[in-house]
Amino acid sequence: MQRYSSFQLVFLFLGALLLLFILAPLLGMFFATQSSELVDTWREAEVRESIWLTLWVSMAATFVFSFAAIPFSYLMARKDFPLKRLVTGIIDLPVVIPHSAAGIAILGFVSRNSVLGKAGSAVGLDFVGHPAGIAVAMAFVSIPFLVNAARDGFHAVPLRLEKAALVLGASPARVFFTISLPLAWRNIVSGLILMFARGMSEFGAVIIVAYHPMITPVLIYERFGAFGLKYARPVSVLFILISLSLFILLRTLSRERNKSR
């Protein structure tokens, strides 16, 4: 058993307060919700569809945007270029701006009158009020998590290994896919999970771009506004349980994969 000095005990007390601050509201909500309420709420098609929509749109946004985010992270880790610090700042921008403001910005970007909106309309895709719009809003606020984690992962891969692969006859593309990507994979998976989780929990930007179809954070907000706390609580508990289970499952799977390598 580790011993703590009286000074460290003060830190321990502060840490315990912090944990309580996070856990108390969540546990309060869980204990205030009866299991019969949870079952009834799960039986509602609107709730199930909303949770499913939230999960798959966030997953799709993570998947699609990763095709640009991962190669870009590699460049950020490996190359020096003019205004690199500015570019790094731009990547972090979605984390610091208010998400409702981000929603307004995205709405202007994807509305029917914008270039992207017109291009979408030409192929029968309307971003506003569509899962595609939700995906754009989710990706906008969550992409920094993937880019930063992947960049750190690539940065940790020794340059010598890439040089060795080049001398052993690999093309730069093969070096990327057989050396850099597998060695940075742990960080990348961590970034993908974070991006997915962050996208799934987004409310501010999504509600402005697409109130309908309703993702779960919007549904919770609507039930709270229309019927009060008692009706919003079971949906919240269900969503938290599903999100947590998924998060733990993904983390466990990625750890198993890393162990087996």
Place this chain on the structure above:
Amino acid sequence: MLELKNISLSNPGFSLKNISFKVNKGEYFVLLGMSGAGKSMLLEMIAGLTNPDSGEIILNEKPINKSKPYEREVGLVFQDHAIFPHLTVGGNIGYALKRQSLSHSAKQELIQSIADRIQIGQLLHRQPSTLSGGELQRVALARTLVQKPEVLLLDEPLAAIDTKLKAEIRSLLRQLNREGQTIVHVTHDFDEAISLANRIAIVHEGKIIQTGTPEEVFSSPRSEFVAHFVGIRNFFKAKLIETETGCIAELGKSLRIVSTQKSGSGEGYLMIRGEDLTISVENYESSARNNFMGKIIEVSGSRSGMDVIINIGVPVHVIVSKESVKDLGLVEGKSVWVHFKASALSIIPIQ
């Protein structure tokens, strides 16, 4: 075979200026210099990982400056081995074979044969994290040799392994060279250089300041840096005969020098610092096992005193004080006795 012509490169921290040298087929060529002299960068330029600012690299009479690394037919072994940690030993060795249009079984055979040759045939399924430094070095060598490179480039190959394994790897490198492999080896260790090299180039302040056989470079340093770098003026190739108490080094037909160092029999180099030799006008009985009479060839000033060169069958440099030169009347042509202890000699067998 391999030729570098006027290679120059400026980098923060160091620069290379007009580097030119030629390596013949089957030769073991060592680039020797202090750390940070840009030697590793030279290898990276030959391998195509870095481009020189100017100059030309020629392999088999074809310029390769603009060729991609995989087109160059050279193999580079990095100082820290750079073994891919996520691949098995077999996966590491097989990595270089992906471009070759061989069947899976042919590739496996090739991997096994090169691994057996480098004595790691039993390690093919192991993960690199379970290997020792010496084993990792062998994997790095096997992975490079499987490409059948025209020139094998070695960047400080013995720096990251412990002393016990160094002799094994040296012996392996020597054997590869005997089998015809052309090797360019970079090191800061002069023991390593002279035990392996056919020819040595000394790199100092971004330039090659001397090239020659180990004997030429060490016995006739053409600059203060080389002399200081090698630290020793008395450097001879000899035939070594092991004895019960050490060995006897034969220089020519008549000169037999006794050493307490056990080195095995065969060829080798013997070195002794000029400060470890003493001069007397008459012979006298002492504990020194090596006592030779010779004629003074030259007396000149040196940084650490007076350098008296005496021919005892080979010219030896003896460093003495000005007072000794005066008191003993050491002048050119005078016959004197040279004494040194058997334990003062350093023997480096040629592996």
